[in-house]
Amino acid sequence: MKPWILGLTGGIGSGKSAVAQHFIDLGVHTVDADHAARWVVEPGRPALTKIVERFGDEMLLADGNLNRAALRAKIFQDESERRWLEALLHPLIGQEINDYLAQAESPYAILVSPLLVESGQYHMAQRVLVVDAPEALQVQRTVLRDSTSPEQVEAILKAQANREERLRHAHDILVNDRDLGWLKSEVERLHNFYLTLRGGRES
Numbered sequence: 001m002k003p004w005i006l007g008l009t010g011g012i013g014s015g016k017s018a019v020a021q022h023f024i025d026l027g028v029h030t031v032d033a034d035h036a037a038r039w040v041v042e043p044g045r046p047a048l049t050k051i052v053e054r055f056g057d058e059m060l061l062a063d064g065n066l067n068r069a070a071l072r073a074k075i076f077q078d079e080s081e082r083r084w085l086e087a088l089l090h091p092l093i094g095q096e097i098n099d100y101l102a103q104a105e106s107p108y109a110i111l112v113s114p115l116l117v118e119s120g121q122y123h124m125a126q127r128v129l130v131v132d133a134p135e136a137l138q139v140q141r142t143v144l145r146d147s148t149s150p151e152q153v154e155a156i157l158k159a160q161a162n163r164e165e166r167l168r169h170a171h172d173i174l175v176n177d178r179d180l181g182w183l184k185s186e187v188e189r190l191h192n193f194y195l196t197l198r199g200g201r202e203s
């Protein structure tokens, strides 16, 4: 039987990747939109050429890869440039995600995406799990993980759906404000529940 799709979302630093890793360990076929966003700008792909044409050679590192920090600085200080980049990349990312999900053999598969709600990708999913965390914790965890500034993380937060908007699309909510051991046990509980669902929508 074709697997049903769980959309897994949450704001920056909420803990999506940590949650996704536990699902992967349980054998669930998982694709991450952030990873797909990297595949579509690999050297030789047309999208990378278009980014360099628009923003200049400083978008390239010496080895020919995208200078992600430089592009990040550009798009989160200028909404129209961010919209331009999203219009270029989101259709390509959507295609990569489709191709990857089509290979799934687990009872259900997961699409991890920070912009599941904003990009309309939630239409690809039968059920949505939101990882939620207090904003201060999101900022603190991301600063620690990426060695970036709180101001940069707050600029990214502003470009994302607010919590209420995201939670409106949720079938399930995982509040990630405890330790990683607890998070793992919550994922196991959800996984056992998801295995009982056929088509993902029953609650």
Ligand SMILES: CC(C)(COP(=O)(O)OP(=O)(O)OC[C@H]1O[C@@H](n2cnc3c(N)ncnc32)[C@H](O)[C@@H]1O)[C@@H](O)C(=O)NCCC(=O)NCCS
Pocket: 011, 012, 013, 033, 034, 037, 068, 069, 071, 072, 075, 082, 085, 086, 089, 093, 113, 114, 115, 119, 156, 159, 160
């Ligand atoms: C700007 C880029 C190069 C920065 O790369 P970097 O390695 O620093 O960050 P990474 O890609 O790992 O993203 C980290 C987080 O930033 C946030 N984020 C990324 N892009 C966006 C965006 N367009 N809008 C809001 N938040 C975003 C997400 O929470 C994401 O998980 C990169 O994020 C990018 O190409 N973004 C545009 C594509 C996109 O919209 N990706 C989101 C998944 S669909």
Ligand SMILES: Nc1ncnc2c1ncn2[C@@H]1O[C@H](COP(=O)(O)OP(=O)(O)OP(=O)(O)O)[C@@H](O)[C@H]1O
Pocket: 010, 011, 012, 013, 014, 015, 016, 017, 018, 019, 034, 114, 141, 142, 145, 176, 177, 178, 179, 180, 183
């Ligand atoms: N419950 C927790 N306790 C402690 N640290 C945590 C917890 N959950 C996540 N983290 C850590 O916080 C950081 C952010 O988590 P993670 O990378 O999973 O977030 P994310 O939602 O995938 O972020 P992004 O949108 O930026 O990709 C990571 O370093 C992760 O290890």
